[in-house]
Every structure is written in structure tokens, then in C-alpha cells.
Amino acid sequence: MTLLEVKNLKKIYTTRFGGNQVQALSNVSFSVEEGEYVAIMGESGSGKTTLLNILASLDKPTSGEILLDGKNILNIRERDLAAFRRDQLGFVFQDFNLLDTFSLKDNIFLPLVLSRTPYQEMENRLAPIAQKLEISELLHKFPYEVSGGQKQRAAVARALITHPRLVLADEPTGALDSKASAHLLRLFSEINRGGQTVLMVTHSTMAASHAGRILFIKDGEVFHQLYRGGMSNEELYQKISDALTLLSSGGAGNE
Amino acid sequence: MSKLFYTRLAFTNLRKNKSTYFPYLLSSVVIISMFYIIQSLYYAATDAEFYGAGTMGSVLELGSYVVGLFAVLLLFYTNGFLIKRRKKELGLYSILGMEKRHIARLLLCETFLTTLISLMLGLALGLLLSKLMFLLLNNITQFSIQITFQVSLPPMLNTVLLFLVIFLLTLLYNLRHIHISNPITLLQSSRQGEKEPKTKWPLALFGLLCIAGGYTITLLVQTPFEAVALFFAAAILVILGTYSLFTAGSIALLKFLRSRKKFYYNPRNFISVSGMIYRMKQHAAGLASICILSTAVLVILSSTVSLYAGQQEILGHRYPRDIVTQSAYSEGVELKIQQASNETAQMYSLEVYNAVSFRSLSFVAAKEGGVMNTEPKEGSISASQIYEVVLFPVEDYNRATGQALTLLPGEVFLYTKLSPWNESSIQLGNQTLVVRGSLPEAAPIQSSQLSQVIQVAVPDLYTLQTILNAFPEAEGIRYTYDFDLEGFEEEIRAFCSDFPNAMADAGCDLIQADNVYDGQQDFLTTFGTLFFIGLFLGVLFTMATVLIIYYKQVSEGYDDRERFEIMQKVGLSHQEVKKTIHKQILLVFFLPLLIAVVHIAVAFHVISMLLMAFGLLNTNLFFLCTLGTILVFALAYVLVYAMTARTYYRLVQRKN
Numbered sequence: 022m023t024l025l026e027v028k029n030l031k032k033i034y035t036t037r038f039g040g041n042q043v044q045a046l047s048n049v050s051f052s053v054e055e056g057e058y059v060a061i062m063g064e065s066g067s068g069k070t071t072l073l074n075i076l077a078s079l080d081k082p083t084s085g086e087i088l089l090d091g092k093n094i095l096n097i098r099e100r101d102l103a104a105f106r107r108d109q110l111g112f113v114f115q116d117f118n119l120l121d122t123f124s125l126k127d128n129i130f131l132p133l134v135l136s137r138t139p140y141q142e143m144e145n146r147l148a149p150i151a152q153k154l155e156i157s158e159l160l161h162k163f164p165y166e167v168s169g170g171q172k173q174r175a176a177v178a179r180a181l182i183t184h185p186r187l188v189l190a191d192e193p194t195g196a197l198d199s200k201a202s203a204h205l206l207r208l209f210s211e212i213n214r215g216g217q218t219v220l221m222v223t224h225s226t227m228a229a230s231h232a233g234r235i236l237f238i239k240d241g242e243v244f245h246q247l248y249r250g251g252m253s254n255e256e257l258y259q260k261i262s263d264a265l266t267l268l269s270s271g272g273a274g275n276e
Numbered sequence: 277m278s279k280l281f282y283t284r285l286a287f288t289n290l291r292k293n294k295s296t297y298f299p300y301l302l303s304s305v306v307i308i309s310m311f312y313i314i315q316s317l318y319y320a321a322t323d324a325e326f327y328g329a330g331t332m333g334s335v336l337e338l339g340s341y342v343v344g345l346f347a348v349l350l351l352f353y354t355n356g357f358l359i360k361r362r363k364k365e366l367g368l369y370s371i372l373g374m375e376k377r378h379i380a381r382l383l384l385c386e387t388f389l390t391t392l393i394s395l396m397l398g399l400a401l402g403l404l405l406s407k408l409m410f411l412l413l414n415n416i417t418q419f420s421i422q423i424t425f426q427v428s429l430p431p432m433l434n435t436v437l438l439f440l441v442i443f444l445l446t447l448l449y450n451l452r453h454i455h456i457s458n459p460i461t462l463l464q465s466s467r468q469g470e471k472e473p474k475t476k477w478p479l480a481l482f483g484l485l486c487i488a489g490g491y492t493i494t495l496l497v498q499t500p501f502e503a504v505a506l507f508f509a510a511a512i513l514v515i516l517g518t519y520s521l522f523t524a525g526s527i528a529l530l531k532f533l534r535s536r537k538k539f540y541y542n543p544r545n546f547i548s549v550s551g552m553i554y555r556m557k558q559h560a561a562g563l564a565s566i567c568i569l570s571t572a573v574l575v576i577l578s579s580t581v582s583l584y585a586g587q588q589e590i591l592g593h594r595y596p597r598d599i600v601t602q603s604a605y606s607e608g609v610e611l612k613i614q615q616a617s618n619e620t621a622q623m624y625s626l627e628v629y630n631a632v633s634f635r636s637l638s639f640v641a642a643k644e645g646g647v648m649n650t651e652p653k654e655g656s657i658s659a660s661q662i663y664e665v666v667l668f669p670v671e672d673y674n675r676a677t678g679q680a681l682t683l684l685p686g687e688v689f690l691y692t693k694l695s696p697w698n699e700s701s702i703q704l705g706n707q708t709l710v711v712r713g714s715l716p717e718a719a720p721i722q723s724s725q726l727s728q729v730i731q732v733a734v735p736d737l738y739t740l741q742t743i744l745n746a747f748p749e750a751e752g753i754r755y756t757y758d759f760d761l762e763g764f765e766e767e768i769r770a771f772c773s774d775f776p777n778a779m780a781d782a783g784c785d786l787i788q789a790d791n792v793y794d795g796q797q798d799f800l801t802t803f804g805t806l807f808f809i810g811l812f813l814g815v816l817f818t819m820a821t822v823l824i825i826y827y828k829q830v831s832e833g834y835d836d837r838e839r840f841e842i843m844q845k846v847g848l849s850h851q852e853v854k855k856t857i858h859k860q861i862l863l864v865f866f867l868p869l870l871i872a873v874v875h876i877a878v879a880f881h882v883i884s885m886l887l888m889a890f891g892l893l894n895t896n897l898f899f900l901c902t903l904g905t906i907l908v909f910a911l912a913y914v915l916v917y918a919m920t921a922r923t924y925y926r927l928v929q930r931k932n
């Protein structure tokens with residue numbers, strides 16, 4: 022079943038001073054099946070964060086459609102949007118977006134508290150996730166007291182604790198060392214096997230090689246796609262490297 | 277060249293930070309002008325050679341100390357706020373290669389500019405407004421004494437001197453701040469505010485004890501005497517308590533709430549409790565200041581307004597009749613004084629009427645149960661046990677009040693001013709007298725304004741003399757002859773100034789000879805000046821409150837913007853976020869006002885006692901004045917809030 026369908030998405034940023042316009046997305050179309058694990062790759066500034074923000078309805082596209090379960094999310098009212106966001110979506114932000122007034126634990130609990138989950142239930146959910154992300158010891162600390170990588174893992178925990186149908190992760194391994202990255206990627210694969218759909222933006226070939234499909238974005242468009250098929254992680258890793266080389270040389274050729 | 281560079285940079289900086297610098301400059305200008313005005317009034321009053329100018333001068337002098345002290349506090353507070361906001365910018369300068377002494381020079385330039393501008397504008401405004409203020413003061417005191425508008429050097433010099441020192445001190449403070457911190461701490465200092473505050477239990481407890489102590493003192497006060505003695509101590513305790521409770525107590529409470537899982541993990545409480553912890557950490561001191569200032573405004577205004585409005589009544593208590601006299605009583609003295617008074621009045625073609633002729637004996641004693649003891653053991657009695665005992669024959673009371681009371685030997689009627697008399701008898705010396713009942717009204721004679729007073733109507737003069745014999749240290753029986761005068765005002769004035777001499781010539785030895793006209797002028801001067809100072813300080817404190825509120829709104833706006841955005845990203849709707857933030861802001865801003873009103877409510881009793889010391893017995897009047905002041909102030913507060921809240925929301929709701 023198709024979970025997410027993106028049609029002809031276009032986003033133009035207009036800077037406030039002078040009509041200086043930046044085209045972040047020119048024409049993006051793709052679809053994601055329920056239970057898929059998709060990685061999105063592309064150069065810095067190619068529009069990946071913009072795409073994810075629009076998918077999470079944090080931003081509005083200039084034109085185009087986004088269908089979730091066949092419903093256009095652009096037509097959801099602001100009030101319902103908030104509930105939709107916290108029940109259906111888990112978003113790992115590139116810049117974490119943790120609240121400085123809450124401890125890590127309370128930051129992670131935030132979406133659950135908003136949907137009035139009993140305290141015991143929240144604790145039960147937190148324990149395994151925190152353990153897998155290796156932040157159990159840090160839960161009582163505040164964001165300014167922990168490292169960037171630790172913050173990122175807390176942000177991941179916050180996105181996953183609601184068991185969202187769709188996980189949108191913007192460079193979730195960006196601030197992590199290889200060991201922590203491996204743990205995180207294993208966690209993503211695990212929840213994906215459990216039926217949750219994952220959409221992950223990444224610069225890391227290593228991270229992308231865990232996905233079932235890789236989308237390459239360039240100049241605001243989906244430039245290329247790669248399916249795992251029956252490949253192992255190592256084989257896929259090689260394929261992605263080749264594709265990236267092609268992407269950058271092709272990019273050079275275009276200019 | 278390089279000098280010009282710093283001046284130019286300083287100018288640009290002031291312009292760039294105008295949303296925070298402008299209010300600072302404005303308040304400097306206003307406070308400078310107010311200090312100048314009160315100083316010039318003070319000098320004018322001390323120059324004036326009128327009777328009563330001394331009183332006015334000393335009230336104004338006291339007022340100018342308050343304004344000066346307050347200027348120091350206010351400018352330091354706002355300067356602290358400004359420099360905190362700017363630390364990041366200064367840190368950046370130093371990372372970009374400015375040396376510390378260059379930064380120091382920049383700060384020097386800025387301070388120089390600020391000082392120059394605010395002193396010039398402040399003095400100009402002061403000069404402009406002082407004429408108006410002279411007029412206002414003269415009008416309030418109804419020209420009872422007239423001080424003439426003048427522009428003189430001393431007040432100007434004092435003003436310049438004071439504010440030069442203040443600005444110099446703030447500069448030194450800022451330089452020290454820059455000097456002791458390295459660039460990284462400067463850069464990160466805006467983030468340091470994010471640290472979660474520690475719970476300071478001892479301080480919270482201390483605050484609680486202070487408030488409890490202050491409140492207990494004010495509630496236990498029974499006499500104006502105690503009120504005068506203890507008010508200051510109680511006020512200090514309450515101020516200390518308010519500060520510690522706002523800073524430590526609020527955080528202790530909020531953290532306690534946070535530790536209660538059931539309560540805390542609930543959408544509404546979750547966000548407000550954590551947000552409040554953060555807010556209180558940053559703004560507790562500011563909020564406590566607002567609370568104290570509001571309380572001060574309310575106390576000062578309500579009491580000075582009451583005194584001003586209640587003047588006639590106070591006058592009535594102090595001068596039961598227009599002319600009041602007292603002399604030592606002996607056989608025949610009554611007739612002599614009455615005749616001499618009447619004859620003097622006739623000399624001025626005036627007529628004596630409404631005369632009260634009264635014999636009384638008064639002394640101070642300690643009440644121990646039903647016994648009035650003039651020689652209590654040292655340290656065994658409290659101030660509220662001390663009574664002025666006034667004894668008089670019932671016959672004199674009847675004559676003065678038009679009652680027709682009768683007493684059998686050994687019986688008395690009583691009247692008490694503050695605490696009721698619950699015993700069935702009263703022992704005076706070796707006499708134990710049965711209390712028949714209470715007097716329907718107070719006898720129209722002067723009595724102590726500070727201590728408890730008990731008036732005792734005894735059967736006859738003989739009883740009075742017997743009691744006097746038991747108290748050899750009492751001053752003896754006094755004869756009071758008070759009367760009103762009918763006639764032209766000019767003649768009454770002439771009579772008043774001549775009266776003591778005329779009586780002496782007639783062989784009457786008066787202990788006291790006062791008239792209501794001199795009293796009235798005294799009152800107008802004293803209470804008028806007090807009222808003026810009350811208004812003056814009220815305006816000043818209100819301005820400070822506005823300023824602090826404004827700065828708080830601005831700084832919170834900057835801080836909340838980010839949080840506001842994140843919460844929406846995580847799944848709180850725009851409306852919900854707005855609602856929670858609105859609620860927090862309301863709570864934070866109206867908490868000080870609320871607590872100020874609580875303070876006032878508790879202090880009401882002690883302040884009405886203080887006003888009694890001035891002779892104002894009308895608690896109703898004071899209540900109305902307090903209520904009115906609270907309403908007006910609350911209205912102003914709400915207005916300021918509404919205006920600054922707009923700035924706040926503009927900051928928070930950055931458009932997408």
C-alpha cells in the first residue's frame with residue numbers, strides 16, 4: 022500500500038530583503054510504500070531539509086501535492102495538523118530542536134505528554150529506547166549539559182517514542198561517531214522490520230547502505246534512484262559510492 | 277582619527293540597540309529631571325523665610341534622598357540588563373581582535389555619550405517642569421506658605437554631580453565585567469541563562485520566616501506607638517522575604533511540583549511548570565522589585581492621600597474648638613479664665629460660643645488586668661499595655677457633651693480608644709471603682725495619639741482629688757477651656773496672636789494656648805508637602821515599574837521565540853502554544869501585583885495605626901483611599917502590560 026505520495030513539489034524561498042529568490046525544490050515526485058526504508062542523499066544545499074520539512078507539514082510548498090494515505094496533508098487544518106504531527110510522525114531534526122527548559126527525559130516525553138499518555142506507560146516505553154541509544158545515564162541532564170551526539174540521540178528517542186508510522190530523520194547520524202551510528206542504524210532497521218516506515222536524509226554512504234531504497238536529489242529534483250533488491254549492505258555501499266561519483270561528475274558536467 | 281572611530285562606533289551601537297537603549301535613556305532623563313525638580317523645590321523651601329518652611333524643607337530633603345537613592349538602584353538595574361544583552365556582541369569584538377582596552381574605550385565613549393545626552397535633556401526637562409511643580413506644590417498646600425520659583429545653581433550642581441557619579445559607577449561595573457571574563461564566556465553568556473537553577477532551601481526558608489515575621493509584627497501591633505516603632509523593621513523583613521521568596525521560594529515550589537509525577541506529566545502543567553522554572557530564574561529579582569515598588573507606591577499614595585483628605589478631621593480631633601487652652605486647676609480659676617477670655621474677645625469685637633469647660637486629671641499607667649499601675653516593673657509590660665488615663669467628673673462630661681449621666685460613689689463610666697475594656701472594675705491607686713458602662717462618646721479633650729487611651733468619668737471632683745493623692749507624680753488637675761469665636765477673620769487672627777499675652781496680663785497662667793488657624797496652616801504645609809512627595813514618588817516608582825516590565829517583556833520575547841517554534845514542530849498547535857505562553861505571561865506579570873495587594877491588605881492595620889499617630893482616626897477614609905489607589909494603580913498596570921505585551925507578541929510571532 023502506498024503510504025506517501027509526493028507530486029511535483031516545488032519550493033521557492035523569497036528572502037525578506039529585496040525579491041531575491043532561491044529555488045530549493047524545482048520538481049520533486051516520488052512515492053513511499055508502507056514499511057519502506059528510504060534514504061535521501063544529495064549535496065549540501067540541494068533541498069533535502071526543505072523536502073523533509075514540507076513532508077512534516079512544518080513548511081508549505083510553493084506548489085505540488087503530498088498525499089498521506091491518499092489524503093492531501095496540505096488541506097489539514099492547523100489544529101488537526103498538530104495532533105497529526107505528534108501521533109503519526111516522528112521527526113529527527115538536523116539541529117535537534119531540544120527545549121532548553123526540559124531535561125533530556127522530559128524532552129523525549131514531550132509528545133507523549135501532549136497526547137496524555139500515563140506516566141508509567143511513558144517510562145515503559147522510554148527504558149528500551151534509551152538503552153539502545155545509550156542515553157539511559159544522561160536522561161536527567163539538560164541539553165546544555167550534554168554533547169552534540171548525545172543531544173542527537175535524545176532527539177532520535179523523542180521521534181521514536183510515539184511509535185510513529187512515518188519516521189522522518191534529517192541526518193540522524195550527523196553528530197555521531199561510527200559506533201553510535203551503528204547502534205542507531207541498527208535501531209532504525211529494527212523498527213523498520215517492525216513495520217514503521219523510515220525516511221532518512223543522510224550524507225553518509227554507510228548510513229544509506231542500510232536502507233531499502235536510496236533517492237538522490239540534485240538541483241531540486243529526484244535525480245536518481247537505487248533499489249537494494251537482494252543486495253547485502255556491503256554491495257549496496259559500493260553501488261551508492263558509484264552513484265555518488267556519477268552524481269558529482271554529472272553535476273560538474275551540467276555546469 | 278581613531279578617536280573618531282570609537283565615537284562613531286559608539287553612536288552606531290546606541291542606534292543599533294535602540295529598542296533597549298531608548299528606554300534606558302528615557303528613564304535616565306526622567307529621573308534626572310525629577311531629581312533636579314525636587315532639589316530645586318528643597319532649596320526654594322529652605323530659602324523661604326515663612327513659618328512652616330522648615331517642615332516643608334525637611335520633608336522635601338527626605339524626598340530628594342529617596343529619589344537619589346532610587347536613581348542609583350534603577351540605573352544600575354537597567355544597566356545590568358543592557359550589558360547582559362550586549363555581552364555576546366562584546367565577546368565577538370574581542371574574538372575579532374579588539375583588545376580589552378579598545379573595548380574599554382568603546383564603553384567609555386558610549387557612557388560619555390549617554391551621560392551627556394541624558395544630563396542635558398534631563399536638566400532641560402527639569403527646568404521646564406519645575407515651574408509647573410512649584411505651582412502644583414503651592415496649590416496643594418493652598419499657598420499656606422508660598423515658595424517662589426527660582427533657578428539656582430546648587431540644585432543643578434547637585435544633580436550633575438550625583439548622576440556623573442552614578443554613570444561613572446555603572447561604567448566601572450561594566451568594565452570590571454568585561455575585564456574578568458574571557459571572550460568565550462562572553463560569547464556564551466546568553467546561553468548561561470539556560471542553566472537550570474538550583475533549589476536554595478535555606479534561602480526559601482529564610483524568606484518564609486521573614487514574611488511570617490513581618491506579617492506577625494504588623495498584625496500584633498495594637499497602638500500607634502508600636503506601629504511607629506516597628507513599621508520600619510516589619511517593612512525590611514517583608515522586603516527581604518519577598519526577594520528571597522521570589523528567587524528561592526518560587527523555584528523550590530516549582531521543583532516540588534515537578535517532582536510530583538501525576539501532576540507534572542499533564543500537557544498543561546508540563547509546559548507551564550518547566551517554563552516557569554526557567555522564567556523565575558531569570559526574572560525573579562525583577563519581579564520581586566516590581567512587587568516591592570508596587571507595594572511602596574500603594575502605601576505611600578494611599579497614606580498621603582488619606583492624610584491630605586482627612587486634614588479637617590485630624591484638625592477636629594486636635595482642636596476640639598477653635599481656641600484651646602489649658603491651665604492648672606484651683607478653686608476659682610474657672611471663672612477667672614472665662615472672664616479674661618470673654619473680655620479679650622470683646623476687645624476684638626468677637627463673641628465666644630460653644631465653650632467647653634473641663635476639669636481633668638491625666639497620667640500614664642500600665643494596665644495589668646483591671647489595675648492601672650504607674651510604677652510597673654521594668655521590662656514586664658508591652659507597649660500595648662501603656663495607657664494614658666484621663667479622669668474627669670461626670671458633671672463636666674455632661675456639660676461638654678450634653679449627656680445626662682449619673683454615677684453613685686465608687687462607680688465610673690469608661691471610654692477606650694483602641695482595645696475594649698473587659699474587666700468589671702478599674703483600680704486606680706488605692707481606689708477600686710466599679711465600671712458602670714461605657715461613655716456614649718469620647719470627651720472633647722486632647723489625648724495621646726500614640727498610646728492607648730482610657731477616659732474615666734468619676735462621680736465628682738472629690739474622687740478626682742482622692743485619686744490624685746495616690747499618684748504624687750501625676751501633674752495635678754488641669755482646667756481646659758476651649759471655645760469657638762464668632763466674628764471677622766481679620767479680627768480672629770489679631771485675637772489669636774494677642775491672646776496669650778492678654779491672658780498673662782489678666783493674671784491667668786496658661787499652660788497651653790493654641791488656635792486652630794495656626795494648626796490648619798501647619799497641617800496644610802505638612803500634609804500638603806507629604807501628599808506632593810507621595811504623588812512625586814508614586815509617579816517615579818510607577819515609571820520604574822513600567823521600565824522593568826518593558827525590559828522583561830523584551831528579553832522574554834527574545835528567549836521565547838525559539839521555544840515557541842520548537843514546541844510547534846514537536847506537535848503543539850499554534851493556538852495551544854499561544855495559550856500556554858499567554859497564561860505564563862499573565863501569571864508572571866500579575867503575580868507581583870497580586871502579592872503587593874496581599875502585602876497591603878496585611879499592612880492595612882499597621883498603616884492605619886501609623887495614621888493614628890498623625891491623628892487620623894478615620895479608618896474608613898483610609899480604606900477608601902487604599903482601595904482607590906489600588907484600583908488606579910492596577911488599571912495603569914494593566915495598561916502597561918497590554919502595551920508591552922504587544923511588543924512581546926511581535927517578537928515571538930516571527931512570521932513564517
Ligand SMILES: Nc1ncnc2c1ncn2[C@@H]1O[C@H](COP(=O)(O)OP(=O)(O)OP(=O)(O)O)[C@@H](O)[C@H]1O
Pocket residue numbers: 034035036043044045063064065066067068069070071072115
Ligand atoms: N528559510 C529559508 N529562506 C531562504 N532560503 C532557504 C531557506 N531555507 C533553506 N534555504 C535555501 O534553500 C536551499 C536548500 O536548503 P536545505 O536546507 O533544504 O538544504 P539541505 O539539502 O538540507 O542541505 P544540508 O545537507 O547542508 O543540510 C539552500 O540553497 C538554502 O540556502
Ligand SMILES: [Mg+2]
Pocket residue numbers: 069070071115191
Ligand atoms: Mg539539511
